[in-house]
Amino acid sequence: MEKRKAVDIFSEWANIGxxxxxxxxxxxxVTQMLSLVESHLKSKYSAIDVGCGNGWVCRKLANDIRCENVVGIDGSEDMILKAQKKDPKGKYHHALLPSWSPKEKYDFIHSMEFLYYLKDPLEMLKNFYNLWLNDDGIFIAGVDYYLENEDSxxxxxxxxxxxxxxxxxDWKKGMLDAGFKDVEIHQVAANDNFIGTLVMFGKK
Ligand SMILES: C[S@@+](CC[C@H](N)C(=O)[O-])C[C@H]1O[C@@H](n2cnc3c(N)ncnc32)[C@H](O)[C@@H]1O
Incomplete structure (x- = not known):
């Protein structure tokens, strides 16, 4: 059977809540990821959430007085429509990756449970570093689907x-190969039944 497009599945998910x-x-x-970046964020910063779903992380960041501009992007049109409905003043854009890249660069890139849907996520890390992130910018991403998490x-x-x-x-090497410095790898939110979300952090 031909594989389905991830964004089509997530559009269905948006429509059924x-x-x-x-x-x-x-x-x-995500709460733990945001506390990992907390001390690295500047007194004024711009942010982008990649694979933002219904935009909930953007709305969380918008509550941080230091965050001057936050944008959410997602390849599912229905997720973006839902984000816009929940937050009409927010900035949410429909964009299919990896082919799209932003016109401006950001101080903070956040992404939760998105990267592994790509055929070449390590190439995407390079794009983030080269095309999306300002100098001194911060990157953090979390994935639950990874080799050591057999349940996934x-x-x-x-x-x-x-x-x-x-x-x-592989993820750690990918971060380093992309050019990130001060790379950290964490497993957060682990419990008796879950070895944790794999989190990669780095600076430009
Ligand atoms: C597992 S969901 C996570 C959503 C959100 N980050 C959250 O934590 O609720 C993955 C999201 O990535 C988006 N996505 C998957 N493949 C994509 C692609 N190639 N380009 C853009 N977005 C994509 C999906 O539409 C979906 O909203």
Whole structure:
């Protein structure tokens, strides 16, 4: 059977309210990711959330008085429509990656549970570094689908969608190869049944 496009699946999810389930399910990891970047963010910064879903992380960042401009982008039109409906004043754009890149660069790039839907996520890390991030900018991304998280291995078949399975070391090497400095790898929000969201952090 031909694989489905991830963005089509997520459009369906937006229409049946599963975006809110993701918001709830990812919130613990994202809270920990945001506390990891907290001390690195400047007194005024711009931010972009990549694969923003219904835009909940953008709205969280917009509450930070230091955040002067936040944009959410997603390849699912229905997710973007939902984000705009929830937050008519917010900036949410429909953009399919990896082919799109922003006209301006950002001080902070955040991404949760997006990267592995790409065929070549490590190339995307290079794009982030070269085309998306300002000098001294901060990057953080979280993924739950990775080699060491065996419970996640069934997901591509279950959803009939492409996912790129990389190890913790692959991601770390990818961050370094992309040019990031001060690279840190964490596993956050672990519990008895979950080895944690794999988080990669780096600076330009
Ligand atoms: C698992 S959801 C996570 C959404 C959000 N970050 C959250 O935590 O609730 C993955 C998101 O990535 C988007 N996405 C997947 N592949 C994409 C692509 N090639 N270009 C842009 N967005 C994509 C999907 O539409 C979906 O909204």
């Amino acid at each position: 599963k975006d809110e389930g993701m918001e709830k399910g990812h919130s613990k990891s 291995h069934s997901w591509p078949e279950r959803l009939n969608v492409h996912m790129t399975k990389l190890s913790i070391n």
